[in-house]
Amino acid sequence: MDDIRLLEVKVLLVEDRPEERVALQRQLGLSKVNAVIVGEAGVDSEALTMMEGLRPDVVLLGLEEPLARPLRILESLTVAGTAPVIAVSSIGDREALRKAMRAGAREYLVKPLKLEDLTKTIDTIIAVERRRRLLLSRGPGTGTLGEVIAVLGAKGGVGKTTLATNLAVALAQETRRRVGVLDLNLEMGDVPIMLDIVPEKTIGDVLGVIDRLDPELLKRFLSSHPSGVQVLSSTGEFKHMNGTTNDEIGRIVEIMAKSFDYVVVDTAPRLRGTFPSVLERSNMVLVVSTPDIPCLKNTRMMLDMLKSQRSYSDKVKLVLNNPYKASGVKPDEAGKVLDYPVFWRVPYDSLVPQCIKVGKPCLEVRARAKISRNLVDLARILSGEARTSRGLFGIFGR
Ligand SMILES: Nc1ncnc2c1ncn2[C@@H]1O[C@H](COP(=O)(O)OP(=O)(O)OP(=O)(O)O)[C@@H](O)[C@H]1O
Ligand SMILES: [Mg+2]
Structure with a gap:
């Protein structure tokens, strides 16, 4: 890198x-x-x-x-x-x-x-x-340069897509700004399923015009969600996975950032599935872990690797998401195992699987649910619109 x-x-x-x-x-x-x-x-x-x-x-x-x-x-x-x-x-x-x-x-x-x-x-x-x-x-007038928030996970199934999609919807709702989601789980992208979108075009199509990609052209490849969020999908792009270069992905991220105020990037599990150009361009990297020892161990390796890249260390934030009914390792214990402060904790909520089943964001199904309020608060913190009256109940450490 x-x-x-x-x-x-x-x-x-x-x-x-x-x-x-x-x-x-x-x-x-x-x-x-x-x-x-x-x-x-x-x-x-x-x-x-x-x-x-x-x-x-x-x-x-x-x-x-x-x-x-x-x-x-x-x-x-x-x-x-x-x-x-x-x-x-x-x-x-x-x-x-x-x-x-x-x-x-x-x-x-x-x-x-x-x-x-x-x-x-x-x-x-x-x-x-x-x-x-x-x-x-x-120069002026070349479009906005949005905040890029990458969502990473050291293992599969930690809740990356759940967080990425719901966070995007929360950002759109809270900031009223333009929000895009980039599905970089090229092999098995499931953003469309979670948002009940049937994309007509995907990243595979964008790669075909990558040399002349600009914000105007990009619009043709996006799918709209009723929340206002626009998605660049990636469903079963297996054939593209090996041939796709870091520069091509970097170009897509750059054009997305010119087109939106916030770009939330969902990724494939592990660093192997994460393009360095995405890390470089991201303003914030949320590393999601579940509160169990095997996942925490993998997360630690991922964090150590990211920490060794000094220029990344400040923007890497640890998010503990709990997809299990049991409480798992406590946040402060997790912080110790990882030798890294827990930035945010997302609670278990039985609403999540129900929402995935119907392809709707949790905020839309039940705005007052634990998970919805938690992710709205996260969106407010990340966007700097921290006017929450509920306080930062999800925040631990820095
Ligand atoms: N906070 C939560 N509460 C309850 N269930 C959750 C929570 N977060 C995630 N889940 C459940 O965990 C499962 C995995 O979530 P998700 O698909 O978002 O993970 P992922 O990291 O994107 O997986 P992959 O690596 O396969 O892309 C889903 O079935 C979802 O219902
Ligand atoms: Mg996923």
């Missing part, structure tokens, strides 16, 4: 004291960032000239007492706006941090620097910048 750290990160050091510059250089060298120091400047107007001339990806600025001068330089660098600035300081109090943030620092790191913090901070900033530049390069 493409890792952000393979790319060089051009760093400009803005620091008055030579010994501190040497220390920063050494720490960058020891960190996992593939950093290249393109220039060094004092905390004065030279920094601005160098930033504009050298076009670094990120600026590290030493912020020490008296704060007035470094804050002024920080503000000028921010206004020039060619690179994000990380303030590095030995002052750990809130007031200095607040001033630095107000002057435009993207991050504030307190010395002694922890290598892990330095790496994570730069990785995150670079990932955001890359995305921002991509957006800008597309």
Whole structure:
């Protein structure tokens, strides 16, 4: 998988004291960032000239007492706006941090620097910048770029499709925005069954026109659900499974994201069935597990693999879904087995199999059911429309 750290990160050091510059250089060298120091400047107007001339990806600025001068330089660098600035300081109090943030620092790191913090901070900033530049390069009027939410599971039958379809309907209902579902369980997609759709066209047809796919053309391949959700289906696309490339799927996700405000992606079990381009483009990756030891073990392996890709780790959220009547392993125990915080817990609800039988989302069959309220709350949290009056009863940990 493409890792952000393979790319060089051009760093400009803005620091008055030579010994501190040497220390920063050494720490960058020891960190996992593939950093290249393109220039060094004092905390004065030279920094601005160098930033504009050298076009670094990120600026590290030493912020020490008296704060007035470094804050002024920080503000000028921010206004020039060619690179994000990380303030590095030995002052750990809130007031200095607040001033630095107000002057435009993207991050504030307190010395002694922890290598892990330095790496994570730069990785995150670079990932955001890359995305921002991509957006800008597309220019205005090229359509929206929606949030992509991928639903993964380390085993079959954990409830991915149940969650993906109901979450999509909940997002449409709660946000009143355009929501698409992409069924990437190419071999055995069952989104159409769960939403009682008979698709006229599927991903197989889209692959035939992939080279000229755009949002307008995509419309021909979508199926509408009464909730407003549009589905790009995939029923028995076995013949396409092996030949489909990561880039082709990446292209479909990209065009879906241009066409909708939210794209929920249902996937095949295990990482083998998950395309890296989907993970890369996703804003959020929900890893669904059932609360039993065999599934938790597989989930742990999946999470470890995703965690090792630093650029993914922040967006990977663990969801415990319980499709069994018995309660299973408790959320905090599950969190321990997985060494990962449980983000959301979906309760068992006997309504789910009934809904699947009739091909209707649970929200439509019984809006007040446990499962419906739970997924509406999840939709509100994920969309940032967290105006729930019921509180975040489904949330555990972060
Ligand atoms: N919260 C729940 N309460 C009750 N039953 C559930 C719940 N979640 C899922 N189920 C049941 O579990 C079964 C599997 O669900 P689903 O098809 O969504 O899993 P999946 O992960 O998409 O499976 P696959 O890997 O085959 O695609 C379904 O029969 C469904 O009724
Ligand atoms: Mg499924």
